[in-house]
Amino acid sequence: MRRSLRIVLAEDSVLLREGxxxxxxxxGHEVVAAVGDAGAxxxxxxxxxxxxxxxxVRMPPDFQDEGLRAAVALRAERPGLPVLVxxxxxQRSYAADLLDAGDGTGVGYLLKDRxxxxxxxxxxxxxxxxxxxxxxxxxxxxxxxxxRDPLAAxxxxxxxxxxxxxxxxxxxxxxRRLVVTEAAVGKHIGNILAKLDLPPAEDTHRRxxxxxxxxxx
Amino acid sequence: MEPRTPWQALARPRRFLRTxxxxxxxxYLASGVALGALALLVLLVLVGFSLLLVGLPLLxxxxxxxxxxxxxxxxxxERDPAADPHRVPEGPGLAAWLRVRAREQATWRELAxxxxxxxxLWPLDLLVLAVGLGLPAALLSAPVQLAAAGxxxxxxxxxxxxxSYPQAFAAALLGLVLLPLLLYPLTALAGARAALxxxxxxxREAELRDRIGEVTASRARLAAAFEAERRRIERDLHDGAxxxxxxxxxxxxxxxxxAPPGPLAEQLAKAHEEAGLVLTELRELIxxxxxxxxxDYGLAExxxxxxxxxxxxxxxxxxxxxxxxxxxxGSGFPRLPxxxxxxxxxxxxxxxxxxxxxxxxGRARLTARHADGLLRLTVEDDGRGGxxxxxxxxxxxxxxxxxxxxxxxxxxxxxxxxxxxxxxxPCGVRSASSSPRTASSSARA
Numbered sequence: 001m002r003r004s005l006r007i008v009l010a011e012d013s014v015l016l017r018e019g020x021x022x023x024x025x026x027x028g029h030e031v032v033a034a035v036g037d038a039g040a041x042x043x044x045x046x047x048x049x050x051x052x053x054x055x056x057v058r059m060p061p062d063f064q065d066e067g068l069r070a071a072v073a074l075r076a077e078r079p080g081l082p083v084l085v086x087x088x089x090x091q092r093s094y095a096a097d098l099l100d101a102g103d104g105t106g107v108g109y110l111l112k113d114r115x116x117x118x119x120x121x122x123x124x125x126x127x128x129x130x131x132x133x134x135x136x137x138x139x140x141x142x143x144x145x146x147x148r149d150p151l152a153a154x155x156x157x158x159x160x161x162x163x164x165x166x167x168x169x170x171x172x173x174x175x176r177r178l179v180v181t182e183a184a185v186g187k188h189i190g191n192i193l194a195k196l197d198l199p200p201a202e203d204t205h206r207r208x209x210x211x212x213x214x215x216x217x
Numbered sequence: 218m219e220p221r222t223p224w225q226a227l228a229r230p231r232r233f234l235r236t237x238x239x240x241x242x243x244x245y246l247a248s249g250v251a252l253g254a255l256a257l258l259v260l261l262v263l264v265g266f267s268l269l270l271v272g273l274p275l276l277x278x279x280x281x282x283x284x285x286x287x288x289x290x291x292x293x294x295e296r297d298p299a300a301d302p303h304r305v306p307e308g309p310g311l312a313a314w315l316r317v318r319a320r321e322q323a324t325w326r327e328l329a330x331x332x333x334x335x336x337x338l339w340p341l342d343l344l345v346l347a348v349g350l351g352l353p354a355a356l357l358s359a360p361v362q363l364a365a366a367g368x369x370x371x372x373x374x375x376x377x378x379x380x381s382y383p384q385a386f387a388a389a390l391l392g393l394v395l396l397p398l399l400l401y402p403l404t405a406l407a408g409a410r411a412a413l414x415x416x417x418x419x420x421r422e423a424e425l426r427d428r429i430g431e432v433t434a435s436r437a438r439l440a441a442a443f444e445a446e447r448r449r450i451e452r453d454l455h456d457g458a459x460x461x462x463x464x465x466x467x468x469x470x471x472x473x474x475x476a477p478p479g480p481l482a483e484q485l486a487k488a489h490e491e492a493g494l495v496l497t498e499l500r501e502l503i504x505x506x507x508x509x510x511x512x513d514y515g516l517a518e519x520x521x522x523x524x525x526x527x528x529x530x531x532x533x534x535x536x537x538x539x540x541x542x543x544x545x546x547g548s549g550f551p552r553l554p555x556x557x558x559x560x561x562x563x564x565x566x567x568x569x570x571x572x573x574x575x576x577x578x579g580r581a582r583l584t585a586r587h588a589d590g591l592l593r594l595t596v597e598d599d600g601r602g603g604x605x606x607x608x609x610x611x612x613x614x615x616x617x618x619x620x621x622x623x624x625x626x627x628x629x630x631x632x633x634x635x636x637x638x639x640x641x642x643p644c645g646v647r648s649a650s651s652s653p654r655t656a657s658s659s660a661r662a
């Protein structure tokens with residue numbers, strides 16, 4: 001049994017909000033506060049100190065990217081606060097903005113469609129809560145279509161591996177997907193980090209930096 | 218300021234007589250008499266000929282010919298030349314010329330003027346001259362008339378019997394006073410005559426300008442209304458159908474999770490996948506209507522997004538002078554007025570779609586620059602060229618949309634390539650007060 005998460009949820013559509021509360025409760029998580037706009041989200045986080053925040057991008061009052069802005073602001077105030085942003089758009093810029101806030105760990109950017117794939121969604125939520133980085137496969141797929149610097153130096157296999165890293169998979173998970181050994185995946189990642197000029201360092205998350213480089217390319 | 222018309226000259230009555238204006242008015246009226254009488258003669262002959270049918274086109278020509286002469290004659294009393302209202306025929310030859318002329322309103326106005334001139338105007342001119350110039354002249358010449366008649370008696374102006382020299386000189390004195398006095402109404406009538414001629418023969422510029430202004434304004438209104446409607450549809454789909462579909466897939470996902478393996482689980486899986494596909498299609502549709510990235514991040518990011526989506530690899534380059542930096546990440550590209558961003562984005566996207574479909578290009582290059590109040594967008598490809606902008610209805614629509622913003626769209630596409638599409642829109646940087654974040658809050662109740 002997974003651990004139970006305390007979640008603050010921000011979603012202006014009542015239909016989806018109630019649905020998500022039910023879904024999360026069904027799998028043993030607790031929604032400690034469910035709010036409908038960005039201001040209330042910040043208040044709720046201050047009041048409840050949740051394990052993870054789940055927020056929509058487009059919210060009142062202006063229905064633009066208030067949810068995303070609130071998430072970025074929250075992460076600036078509380079470094080390391082895990083945030084999962086749900087969007088109805090495949091948008092590299094949203095994901096990049098989010099990863100830019102803080103050190104890029106404990107954030108996720110997923111298409112709203114993913115909540116329908118119940119297990120994958122919950123899996124991503126837990127990974128974000130545990131400090132992982134998750135970028136929606138659809139965004140990754142779009143990025144894979146173009147071949148620009150600095151990613152031009154990567155081989156197709158390395159790009160594939162980097163895409164899976166961006167989706168938030170561990171080396172073991174990637175190895176299973178590509179049907180190779182975990183050591184092979186480690187070697188690919190080592191090559192990727194070298195080609196992206198990310199030397200080993202103690203206090204940076206090189207995987208996240210690689211994903212960031214990937215998003216910004 | 219020097220007077221430009223007889224009426225303006227009359228506005229300074231004391232200076233008036235010392236200027237050339239009275240004599241110009243007289244010359245205008247006199248030549249009007251001559252020309253009008255001639256026009257009457259010509260028209261009568263042509264009407265006679267038109268009974269034999271050949272006269273009809275000639276009648277048209279008479280109007281056009283007289284119109285030309287009259288416009289030149291206007292310079293006698295008006296300093297501003299009257300422009301030619303006729304269009305230049307598209308092809309050479311008399312037939313093309315006649316076709317254009319016959320369809321123009323100006324031609325028929327000229328014909329109307331010719332008829333008016335031949336029947337009403339020249340006798341009127343003559344009457345004005347007779348009263349304004351003939352009457353004082355007759356009075357002035359009373360002593361001469363008397364002397365010519367032998368000193369006994371003479372009838373001045375056919376009515377006034379003069380029987381002595383004092384009487385004759387009194388009449389001459391009256392003529393001397395009347396001559397300058399009558400020049401005022403004479404000039405005023407010449408001015409009216411010229412104004413009438415100008416009204417009929419000059420192009421109706423003010424009218425035309427008004428109409429163009431009105432058309433531009435209504436086009437801009439239409440474009441704005443279209444844009445607002447687009448956003449409303451996008452919002453409705455986003456807030457309505459899309460949310461419900463997400464909720465549906467979520468419910469189906471849960472049901473799938475809970476269902477025991479068997480036919481029911483398979484049916485649910487199928488329904489779940491279908492709903493997912495619909496959601497993907499709807500997302501693409503909404504993106505096509507109005508990409509949210511354009512509203513949130515501006516043109517540079519939206520172009521990057523369009524480049525991402527292109528099936529042909531696109532190299533993107535954005536640059537701006539000054540770099541107000543309010544918006545687009547990293548590039549320092551400024552936020553531009555909403556209508557400009559939208560028109561430029563859709564032009565770029567249409568161009569990318571077209572080149573992916575038809576050009577056979579392996580690579581494309583998309584550049585956007587904002588400098589000196591001008592947005593320049595260029596889309597180049599290494600394809601086979603030969604693109605015909607006249608056939609691309611999408612591009613025609615875009616050109617229209619750009620025209621509303623005073624923008625232009627041009628394509629060069631020689632056979633063998635490369636195809637280069639250029640968009641230029643004059644525009645300033647969007648001010649902070651009109652940022653979309655404040656603008657859309659009022660647009661939404």
